[in-house]
Amino acid sequence: MVSTEPLIVEEVFMYEKQNAKLHNTYNFELIHLDEPTSIFRRGQPFNLAIRFNRDYIDDTDVVRLLFNFGLSPNVFRGTQGVDIVTKRDSYLTDLEAWGVRMIGVSENDLSIEVRSPVDSPVGVWQLNIETTIAGSKEPPKTYQYDRDIYLLFNPWLKEDLVYMEDETLLDEYILNDVGKIWVGPHGSTRGREWIFGQFDACVLPACMLLFDKAEMKSIQRGDPVKVSRTISKMVNCYNIQNGDEAFNGVLFGRWDGEYEDGTAPAAWTGSVPILEQYLESGGEYVKYGQCWVFAGVVATICRALGLPSRVVTNLVSAHDANSSLSIDRYYDADMKPLEYDPNNPTNSDSIWNYHVWNDVWMARPDLPKGYGGWQAIDGTPQETSDGYYRCGPCSVEAVRQGVVGFNYDVTFLVATVNADVIGWKEDPNSAIGYTRINGDTKHIGRMILTKAPWIFDPNGDKDREDITSQYKAPEGSGDERLTLYRAVRSTPTAKRFFAVPAPENEDIEFKLVDLERVNIGDPFTVTVNITNKATEKRTIRAILWAGSVYYNGVKANLVKRAEGNFVVHPNANEQLRLKVTVDDYLDKLVEYSIMKLNAIATVQETNQTWADEDDFQVIKPTITVEIAEDPVVGKPVKITLSFKNPLKITLTNCVFNYAGPGLSKNKMLKFRDVAPLESVRVEHELVPQKSGAQKIIATFTSKQLVDVTGSAAVDVLDEEDEEEVEE
Template structure:
């Protein structure tokens, strides 16, 4: 007997129990449970609010269980795969259980359940449940270290282990923006909502109500930590494809969510979903949290010296210098900046910013928690008659010296002396300074129209104990001439990890052990100790393989053998993470295609 259950588009998503009642001739019968079924959103049905028009998009934004995490900074952008694992056997149940723990449900139990027929409400609810500012959420957040006896955020390779750990033990230490965004993407895809990860480079995290954000430096070039950094090297959001009936047709496509609002004053912390088109067009009065998300992409970034005691010239530029996401059907970055904002310097960009600022003057409560982080932003330091900039060479690997060049040019026909306050320090991706490497002053004489290039080398021994998992070194120069001219310039060097290699040692066959080798070569003149390797991948390993490895001697190669057991056909991604006392979270991945099982 075949039983067909027809589900209306307005049905509440969730797990249902199915009963069968068979009646005798007298009309008497007993109801018996015969099983369970799930109701999800359906992007293949044209009437559904999450309907996507093309199969290629549905394959990518719903069915693909591998994504890309983008990281780095605006000049050098990198990516690595992320295992969403939305089809793993317990992920849907964990997602629905998480919905049942939501803060919305506690506040309004009956009303919240009825709202679960809407993708907008479900995505907004789950966004709050991965925001570390809220109670009983998936993550404990940390951006300033303190990861002892916990998982460093950069160590995660996917969402499955995070969600399982939360289900067993409660909030998971630790997560940061790309981890929480990846986990939220997993949950929304498993519910049938088309979702993608999007990364903003030079993302504004604190602004005032007129969309200004300031970074403060001391006169010696060191970035001050008096305020949490207002601009991050990158920040990861997610976008969901939802038709919003309350908005016009143009605003009913991608909706933006931020899993880290950074605003602990809210009753429930979350940002979005806000219409992507509304963000681009400066319609900051539209729900939800459009003003905050507009600011992350469009605010004007200012830089100030020593909290206004003495200032220096620097360019004001907008946030969101690059916005990227994963390409359809490929492990590649695609530029989607133009879909999020108008090109910097164009009349459209200026008009949109003016429009948004005028709206904020009329409705300042749209960003009630914003702070006055800019002192007289319209007062600009005059441009000096000399220029300065750092020139970075080819990226160095961890363990190598780092070379940079400070280029100074006198654009005047009179000689001058430039005092350079140089600072070099390791840095987190949030631009928090970690360990000071160099702080010194130089005096450079320049003849009329003369240019000088001052090379500078940072030895491995200078940064080896201060480099973080982000592998970033910040160079800052605060320059003053003898005629009140001033300039601030800075640059970031991104260090590369040595390669981690994956070698497949057999032919992939469904449900047949497949040996692989993980190879790490130590390039240093010293041993590498405290070595740990984690290998995982949905469809290839049901649980991660975590191994403690022996010391890797100088210039030697470690080879680790792992047996996979493929249990899902199709293209799969194997991920590996190597960590040690000298190298942090070296990543590797290998694409493996598992042929389908043929039954005779």
């Protein structure tokens, strides 16, 4: 019997979990809610079924699916997909159009396979189903599916711009939800544990809010270049301070140690509490972040969206404020350092002990062949790019080659990893007012690190990967110099700075001895080795000083300073020393306990001038994290956090935080004051939610001591495993 009335949709089955297993999205919490959300990867088929009020009749019934994205869906803009359900297979050949085909009919149930275009916008899609009778002039009946459908980038599909050929790497750069971020100066850097938590229920909605706040056009949301550039802009909210009220990013950056009205950056265990707060507030920025926090959140957002991402740490990182490809240090005629750049008084160069950003993986059809792959993006507000504080995506290969003419921000990244440090001494006889003194071509970009794939070392650094060679040739090599000079030749400001000749025929050799690590509570010594290579004596005036600094290079407190004149005989060696006691520095430390050593010297007979600097960190204890044996899903288990206060002072405003995907959401435990040198132990109860190998991360902060962290790996049993153990 032929019906003259269109089909009426009674129910739609999206097979959320079955599709998710095929689309590598099964870990998303949104799929496992009582009312699950579909999460697909673009360009990959998925199945659904429609139940109608009567049997489907192939000859007369017309069923059309409409997939809509954004406020004004449009087929020609790629934000709408419209297709009639048929039995044809031809849709499989066109990867840039929506394809729909029938795969089965059972009375009033219709089984359908759908494939989205490989360049679909990433985010929330809506589904409408239209039904009519063939030849009818009546408007079709429309059914609106009332749940969101997420489409994500698909790095498993070779036609997608974010495709990564080695699929095993996607276990790390897409699916791994716990990792490490390397922090600290060159001599004492350590992997700080971080929970990315990209599968948490709050993350994808927070990503959508972020794009909406950025007023990102729907048509741009399928382009990984534009998406990653928007993420770089929106993770920080620095532009609010410049009067741009419409711009509302995720994190407010702060580096001065004053965090009473928010959360100290060192207290975060991962990205989820940050994105949760951002989402629940409707897009109000969260206090507070620093570069490694920005990078942790960027990695979470990218991995959630299907954009392969890793966190990158540059040890001794340049912030070149004027595109000179140099970090310029200025001194007056008496060798006192100037606190500003006379050529750029409002924004001086700086050297960060370390700086953290992200690499994301994609093809770059906008660049010549060979510049795809890893692209650097930086969410930390340093310099503006096209009017906003953002950086990238910048081809890592372009940085390595010094090709600064490509989008985006290659010049800034070349300087970040490979700028020369150049000294300038006030000189009234010079046409430019300054004489160039010694420089250091090897100080910047000592080592560039990321977490190695597939490994997690909770008690060490076996999971550290050195990727310096991906960013630049070996330091001091001919290729490295060639790369920098290639960039200099293409940068007008840099050409003028490097055109000033460096000093020659210097016969005194100076060496500031690196300090790698000092345990908190121990004294240390600033040492300079001096060699006179001349056949005559040399009279030297030298200044040594040590001070505490924030990790972004901003000075905090002078700890100790000494200066004097002395003679070095021909072909002789001398050593300058500045001893610093615990009482000298302990009350002058600021967060992360980083110290900067400075030395400057002038040779009276030749006017040779030398200056150098180094950073090191005063090492703090770690938290011991212990969980009772054989934790079981759904059963309470005790977690213990302990460490010893290394200071001879009382710690106040003490807070522990711990979290672990599958083990516990972030828990904040306020704690009493901790006495000098006291051993601290706190216990709490958690209920594991997921079996298998899990990781838990803990932090401790107080007014006097921050950045105390710890982690542990633990195997969680399900109830069946527990029964086997008991037998």
